[in-house]
Amino acid sequence: MPPIERYAIDQGCTDEELLAVARVYARDVVAEHGLTVSVGDLDWRLSTRAKRRAGAVRYRDGDPRSIVLARRQFENRGWTAMASTIRHELVHVHLLNERDDPSHGETFERLAAELETHVRCERFVEPTWWVRCVECGDQLARYRRSKLVERPEEYCCGNCGGRFHVVRNE
Structure with a gap:
């Protein structure tokens, strides 16, 4: 696993800076773990509204199109939590490419453990x-x-x- 600290970015960074670091980190994770993910072909976005979901892969007809990350998770939990979410979403993209499987099933759980990431994210915003x-x-x-x-x-x-x-x- 690439050392997370190497990519650490201040929580006051711009959206563009955060997305740039996220893409570089994702590319290194993909290379190290041999995932079938083309980081550059994905549209990377931040959500400023998300409160429950730290990240999501948007796909159509089984083809991954984009990765959306929750800005609030980064602001409230920092880079380590964001990096874990990036690894989580990369597992989803890999399994969509390999098996057309977006689920959190057994294969996902195994790969998530290998990439030292969560299956379900920790709460990052208090509920109403x-x-x-x-x-x-x-x-x-x-x-x-x-x-x-x-x-x-x-x-x-x-x-x-x-x-x-x-x-x-x-």
Whole structure:
């Protein structure tokens, strides 16, 4: 794995600087691990709206077109978290190219472990609401208003069947 510190960039950088470093880092990861990813053929973008998803691969007809990274993850968790997300998305692109498989299945999990990245990203923005089960204490993060947030009494916990209570995160 290329040393992450070599690519570290200040959180106050411009979007263009961050994307440039992300592409250079991605190219080195691809070369070191023999992934079937053409970094230069992908459109690299930042999302300023993403709150739950640290990254995404956009594809059409099984062909990867772009990688979108969450600027907030970088601002709140730093370069190490962003680098992990880049490796995660490169695994997706590789598996789309090799197997037409965008899932987080067994092959993804194996490659993610090899590239020392996550299968699911760590929360990088606090949710607006917590939906909590009164019975077992299980909780669900919600970032937008939804039927569950507005009418929790119409739903039950998938874990124990208990009732939900909504708490606005301050």
